[in-house]
Every structure is written in C-alpha cells, then in structure tokens.
Amino acid sequence: MIAPFFKFGYFNSEIGLLVAFIIGIGFGFFLERGGFGSARLLAAQFYFTDMRVFKVMFTAIVTAMVGLFYLSWIGFVDLSLVYLGDTYLLPQAVGGLILGIGFVIGGYCPGTSGVAIATGRLDAIVYSLGGFFGIFVFGELFPYMTNFYYSTHLGKENLPSFFDINYGLVILLVILIAVAGFTAVEWGEKVMAKKRSGGENA
Amino acid sequence: MSIKEWFSHHHEDNVKEHALYPKHYWNSYLVGMGLGLVLLSAFVIMGRGLGASGALSTVVAVSVNEVAPSHAKGNAFYEGYLGDGTQSPLKDWLVFEVLGLIVGGFISGAIAGRNKIAIEKGPNITKKKRFIFAFIGGSLMGFGAKMARGCTSGQGLTGGAMLNLGSWAFLLSVFAGAYATAYFVRRQWI
C-alpha cells in the first residue's frame, strides 16, 4: 500500500498546499463546466425543471466511491488512512436541514458560490458575506450549544458497519440506486419537456 | 446518437426555454465523473477529501482574531481554526483549495465566454430582494454547515464517497430542507 501518498510521507505539507491549489482548480473547473456557477440552475433542481444537482453529485459520489474501493482492494490505497469524519447524527441532520433551506433561498452552497464569484455574479458575493455572517453567529453561539453540537456521537461509522452489511454489497446497492435514480430523472425530464412544448413532438 | 451529440447539451434542451442560459454546459454525467475523479485524486494523494466551508470558517476565525484576539482564543470554535500559533492559520489546505476553486471556475467560465458581471435571479423579483435573499440564504448555509461539520462538498461528496453515516444523513436532510422550502421562495426563481 503506497497511497495516500501524503500520509506515507512522500511529500511535506507545503507541497500539500500546492496540491490543494491544483485540486481546487480541477474542482472549480468542473463545477463551472456543469453550470454550477449559476444560482438559477442550482435552484431549478428543487422545482424539478433541471435535475443537474442530483445527477452531478450522485455521479461524483459513485465515481469516487467505486474508484476508492477498487484501489483499496488491489492494495494500492490504505483506506484506513483516508480521513473519515466522526458521525454526530442529530447535529448533522439538523445542520443539513438548515443548509438545505439556505441553499434554496440563497441559490448556492459554499463551493458553488466561489465558482459564481469567479464568473462575476454579484449575488454570490452577497451570499458569501452572508455565509461569513452565519459562521460568525455560530461561533458566537457555540459555547452555549456544545451539548447539542456533540450529541449523538457515533464515532467513525459508515453505512456497511452501521447496518451490518458487506461493504461491497453497499457499493452495489448505491450503484443500483444511482442507476434507478438517473433513469427516473431522465424519464421525468423528457416528460416535462414534452409537456412544456405543448405536445408538438407527439 | 453519436458521442459528440451526447457530449453536447442534448440533456439541456429543456433548459433552452430560459433564453438567458448560455449553451455548451457539459453533460451532467460527464461533469459528475470529472468531479469524482478530482475527489478520488484528493483521496489518493492527500488521504482526505474536498471541502469549502472550512475555508470560510478559517477566514471568519482569523478576522475575529484580528479584531478581538482574547475573545477568539477563548472560544473553542475559533481556536480550532487558529491552530497553535506555529504557523499562520491561513496556511490551511482548504483555504488553498478554495483559492484554486475560484481560479478553476474563472478559467472554465472564460473559455466558455460565461464570465460577466451579472446577478442571478428569476424574472419576477427585484435585484434588491435578491440580494436580501442571498444574504439570508448565505447566513443559514453558514450556520448549518458548521453545525453539520461541513457543506455539500465536504460532507456531501467526500463523506458520501466514504459511505460515512453522518454524511449520508446530512445529504438526505439537505435535499429534504431544500425541497420543503422551495415552494415558499418560488417567486425568486420562477
């Protein structure tokens, strides 16, 4: 096992910062390519007019998940050295709800707002300022919320271990759900398109 | 259908209705695979995934520290982002990654001719209202992201690929919260 390279000391953290920058370029590049620099396209997901948020996110998750799993299987990557965050079930669920509400109201998430700023969207700048403000509020309230913040701590938990299923089986299930989801979404988009063009193509 | 057609905006046909949308976005699945490979390279090279909200938090912590150092150092949340003083807190992996993200987004937009000063909003709302909504949305996002220990890039993509239990719960909540609220702010987008 020789990967992750940084964890095995192949380069120091200064180079790691350079790696961060380069990976960030790739990240931002693909986000913009997919149209994620546009708040209207992002919000359209939640009105069922454009499902690209679901398609891109789920495809990315499945790609990385499958790649990581197979690289680990052949003994290239030591999966135990890849960072796995602790699970705090309740705060993460509540935080997700709040973030989702903010997402559809503001039209961005932190990463996409950066891309939007890069392409000149002024509302993204306002959104980011709001983001700073929200984090500041959280920071100030943090000392009073520590009980909730650290509640339901399940440690390092992943889907296979929590549901006691074979890791590979979970991978298969996620892929099946993805394929089913994409098929449904494609069909749905076709139906919406037909409806909107008033049945011209019928 | 040839591969060339598949790569083009075939699936974005329903988006053509909105005349302001530029064309030539890549196919969503292709973009997704590209993002997935970027994420995978982060896993393989650094042993960590992507993120974005952490960089914002670092900026907030550093700012608070500039204005009120003793207050910042006494707060466990800010302290976590300020480090132990041996090096500048801005020498942070996520900060550099977000800087790269901005550059990458700019490059992609420049190539496609999509870079222009504009305000993203639906046709039925004023600019002022849009800014107010953007600020409110951003604040909720910032608060929620810190509560959940991440945002859609970090917890969503990274945690999702690692099959992290909390991350999948987070993803479901994000979609639930967004869909639940969409009706109430539809005036802004549609």
Next chain:
Amino acid sequence: MLKYFANLPVRKRVGILGIFLGILAIFAKDPYHNSEAAINVKEIAASSVRNVNEIGVKDLADWIIAGKVDYRLLDLRSKKEFDKYHIPTSECMPVNKIPESDLRRNEKIYLYSNNQVVESQAWFLMKAMDYKSVSILDGGLEKWKREILFPSLPVNATNSQKAEFEKMKEVSKFFGGHPQNGVVKSSSSKMIMPKINMPTKIVLKHSKKKKKREGC
C-alpha cells in the same frame, strides 16, 4: 452479445459497467477489517538479514526524556506483567491483539518484550500487514533494565566509560531506577535483576501534537 453492447448508447453502457462493478464488489474483503495479508517474501527475507529494524535503549531513553514521543511503543507481554512495570510511553499490546488494534501503517512502531521470539513474531506479523516502520528494541526489556534502570560500571573502567556512567546515573534516576554501585561480573549470563515496580512519579514532557484539521 458484444455487438449488442457496442450498439447501446453510451449512457447505458456506463450504467451496465457500473452495475457490473457493483456486483464484482460483493466478492471483495472488507477494506477496513481485512484478516488476510500478502507478503513479499524476498523483501522480508532481505530485511531480516539487513538488521536495520532495531532501536537502541539509550536512544529510546533520550527520546522519552526529551518528550519526543512521535512513535508508538508496544509492550508485547501480558496485561499483568505490563501493570507491574512497563517502559514509560508504552502501550500494552499482546501479539494477538495486533490485528484489531488502531495502529496505523504510517506510524513509527517500536516493539519490546522479555522474549525475543515474541518480538520477532510480532515484527513479522506487522511487516506482513504492510506496516511501514516497525522496529524492535535492541536487547528487549532485559537490556533496558540492565543499561537504563540499573546501569553498572565494569571492572577496569576507562575514563570515557566512567563519564558515560555518570550520565547514565541521571538517566536511571529519571526512570526511577537505581544505579548499581560496585561492579557486576560481566561473565554471569543470568543476572538477577533488582525488583522494580512501576514508579508513580515520572514526569514526562508532552510535546504539543498539533492535530491537523482534515474535515471540511
């Protein structure tokens, strides 16, 4: 069959490939709790000969005193023996507990025991599990006791040896041992060690380990 596959639209092909990869994944072992290991026999045989996997007791003592604890020191003996005395900064890790431990492949790992066979077994096991840095404490616990806890001056000591002994007296006191006055016959192979119980008053410098944030 292949022709049918080639005529499918690209999307369907990727979907089928994905499902195939998913089905294949069922047959893999758990990436986190793998009880199988593959060893490169040439490499292990070569490193056994090269003798590079040992650390000296004096080096270890210096690191502990300086607070430079960037390693994991494993005591391979039983819990009872561990509780009676163990080298400061060490952890109790009998060999059978190693596969399910939280030891990471990129950590510096040092092993010691009062039994050379056990030390070698643990070393081999960890090398087979692909731990990158595994070393055995040269001489084991016995040498630690003999040179660090209870250092002694041989007959006809040279001046440099006497100076060395003065230094070792301080080290020994730090670890709660007693420097031996008088000399010990160097020919006796089985020395009776003075009894030592776990000293309660060792003050260790803890180097501030900066935890790098890896979340988002």
